[in-house]
Amino acid sequence: MARQRNIWRLARRPVGAVAEGDLAYGAEALPELQQGQFLLQVLYLSLDPTNRIWMSDAEQYMPPVAIGEPMRGLVAGRVIESRKDGVEPGALYSGMGVWADHMVTDGQGLQPLALPPGVPLSLAFGVFGLVGPTAYFGLLDIGRPKAGETLVVSAAAGGVGQVVGQIGKIKGCRVIGIAGGPDKCRFVVDELGFDAAIDYRSEDVGARLDALAPDGVDINFEQVGGPISDAVFARMRLFGRMPLCGLIASYNDTSKDSSERPGPAVAAAWRQMLMRRLTVQGFIVTDYAARWGEAVQALGGWMAEGRIKTRQDVRPDLARAVEHLDSLYTGGNFGKLLVQVGASEDGA
Amino acid sequence: MARQRNIWRLARRPVGAVAEGDLAYGAEALPELQQGQFLLQVLYLSLDPTNRIWMSDAEQYMPPVAIGEPMRGLVAGRVIESRKDGVEPGALYSGMGVWADHMVTDGQGLQPLALPPGVPLSLAFGVFGLVGPTAYFGLLDIGRPKAGETLVVSAAAGGVGQVVGQIGKIKGCRVIGIAGGPDKCRFVVDELGFDAAIDYRSEDVGARLDALAPDGVDINFEQVGGPISDAVFARMRLFGRMPLCGLIASYNDTSKDSSERPGPAVAAAWRQMLMRRLTVQGFIVTDYAARWGEAVQALGGWMAEGRIKTRQDVRPDLARAVEHLDSLYTGGNFGKLLVQVGASEDGA
Known part of the structure; x- marks a missing residue:
């Protein structure tokens, strides 16, 4: 048989x-x-x-x-x-x-x-398979973090978000995570070392950002889209960067064309991009296939040093x-x- | 007195x-x-x-x-x-x-x-004062043109657009201008050497782009915004770039907030940016003040060679x-x- x-x-x-x-x-x-x-x-x-x-x-x-x-x-x-x-x-x-x-x-x-010594398969696969390089290239190549800058990470407790925030800390950024629910918010601050977290389920994201980052946001690592994204985008600082990694809020969207979707018109976002000289750049991690080894090596080193946990x-x-x-x-x-x-x- | x-x-x-x-x-x-x-x-x-x-x-x-x-x-x-x-x-x-x-x-x-030999004040001021460096840095630094790519320039017969298109030709691009009326369209093709022009007053910009650039647009040098911009943006190719230089269509706009403006939602544009890995970057020429001399020197050389006319x-x-x-x-x-x-x- x-x-x-x-x-x-x-x-x-x-x-x-x-x-x-x-x-x-x-x-x-x-x-x-x-x-x-x-x-x-x-x-x-x-x-x-x-x-x-x-x-x-x-x-x-x-x-x-x-x-x-x-x-x-x-x-x-x-x-x-x-x-x-x-x-x-x-x-x-x-x-x-x-x-x-x-x-x-x-x-x-x-x-x-290849499993680094002492690293179980699930962890090596979970980090090096896709999410680690996504976080690494998106934040470093497109976000170009500088020490002292403010980085906002949506879906902060998710696979990519966790790593983005911790690389941000390694690079000296002030990191604000956005996540759903108090457990995830506590986790990214207490376990991962983010500076702050916003619970989008119970808090007004814009008002909290105003309090946590009164001077605005330098980097918005975007994974979500929708109103959370709009709230961050409206608070971008001069010369801010937005690595556009995902738009999960829209993946189940059934509206047939863009004009049916609620949300600010492109005109408003374009205007903010122009006046504040923002950069928005979409990317897919497979575009970086040729540089995969660089990400795996850096991430492996940080994990071995205990600087990245997942x-x-x-x-x-x-x-x-x-x-x-x-x-x-x-x-x-x-x-x-x-x-x-x-x-x-x-x-x- | x-x-x-x-x-x-x-x-x-x-x-x-x-x-x-x-x-x-x-x-x-x-x-x-x-x-x-x-x-x-x-x-x-x-x-x-x-x-x-x-x-x-x-x-x-x-x-x-x-x-x-x-x-x-x-x-x-x-x-x-x-x-x-x-x-x-x-x-x-x-x-x-x-x-x-x-x-x-x-x-x-x-x-x-400084007036280059034989160049009248109005020309030197008009080109080197603002529009030349705007075209130069926006196209070269943000647009990053490569030979064989397709460049679309809106407001093509205007101060900046003329220079953008001609630098695009110098860099080996296929250049499509968008302008209002047959005189301007003829001018950018016959006098400035653009490959084609679209008259937005009498032609369907999207349909003409489909005919002129069936494989899409690599660089959209954006000066206008609104429906013309939307038509170009929807036809961007993988890894396309959009230097965002101006949004003249909206400068007299009286709608108080973005939600009153017609146009596609940000969600649609963000999705195109993500899937096609586009880069949109706003800029203001004064950001390049430290490199002004570089632009003036290059533009002066091209003008002396007759490769840039205005x-x-x-x-x-x-x-x-x-x-x-x-x-x-x-x-x-x-x-x-x-x-x-x-x-x-x-x-x-």
Whole structure:
């Protein structure tokens, strides 16, 4: 009998939040290994805000997942069979994969994953897989932080936000996080060393910013969009920078075109950009693929020195991946969201 | 009897287009020269879109002109008396001044103006005074043009637009100008060497861009805002740049806050910036004061080689300055707009 695997496929394009039936989960025959391929047992699946983008056919930065195809996601796993030269069983790989417990792959989009001494797989994957380099390049290349500047990080307790704020502290910035709920706000201040946090669920973000940063904001590391973003943007200082990393508030948006969406007109934002000489720059971390090693080395060093800590939110059960994903858009996750696919940490 | 001068003062803040009575023109006693001051006979007054900003108290990049104060403007003139060491009668100066035929000044904001051989004062002032460096730094520093890229220039027949497009050609770009009316469109193509022009008064800008630049736009040198800007922005290519130089379409805008203005929400623009990794950067040419000489030298060289030509729209009579200014917002000017204040080109 052919071996089986469990896999999620995109059944139809979600409208608004992902609903029952948009993705289909089930067992399928595992494709046979061809020469040049290897079999990866997936140990962790990373759930990221961008997953929702890939399910839609709205404008995006890579082709959307086609209907009927396996759902795309970042994975970490262990090679359990190989017909590819240089790839040995037992080796760890991470990179672009699918929502499945096993993948047959030629290695395209995957890289060997080296675990720093004493760092568990989930942590190494969670930080170095995507969120660490995203934080590193977005903040340093686009945000260009200088000591003494004020940095605001939205989604501060999330995977990327945690790291952005801590790199900001390393660079001497005053760091204000925005997060949902008192637990997350306490966490980023008490555990991660942010200077302050704003609870967008219970506080007026603009008024709190006025109190915490009366001279304004130099860098807005933007992950959210919507009214929170507007409140920060209106308080940008002369020559401020806004690395535009994500717009999670809009990913489930069902309004068909921009004119249906509430919010200030482009004219107002353009005017602030002109008068204050702001820079807004969108980026996707894969644009920095050629410099990946630089980020991993720096982040690894800071983690080893205890200067970057991260909290992960590891959930069980691949079959519940859609439910777990939804928590990203409702603020239900607390830390980098991963699904543990294998039975144990190392898949053994 | 004290000597007199003619001068414009801001009487009240305009609402919408500048109206009769917003500025007051008349003769006043010329202040007496103090030690360290000199008397400048103003020969040319530059009229620029930003003048309207200075009359308002909306957010802007330098303090607005106070009610009752002389109207601020860029001027070129000749020293006719001096009590300042190192400033000799007969010398030409240009820089920040006031709408008047004579200024008593300590020289703050003014620089000596050197005329390249054979270049008349109006041309040197019109190009090197503000518009040339604006075009130079905005396009080269922020736009970062590469050979083969597509550059769109709005207000293409205006002072800055002419120079931007020609520098774009020097750098090997495909240059598309947007201007109002067939004469200006013919001018930028036939006289200045742009590759194409779109007449926003009679053509659908988006449809024409689709035809002229089916692969999209790499650089949008933005001076206008509003629907023309939206049409260009929606067609930006991956990694496109938008030097944000001006928003003339909104300077007479009377809607009190952004939510009253029609136009796409920020959410849509932010999404395009994210997915296409665009950079939008506001700038004001005075930010580049330390590098002024670099621009003047490069522009002077290109002008001497005949690679940059400019058309100027020189109007008579300081008393009609408000009327002339208005033509900027209605598209009535054709080239860099100057008022000839003195009786003759060189004030003699």
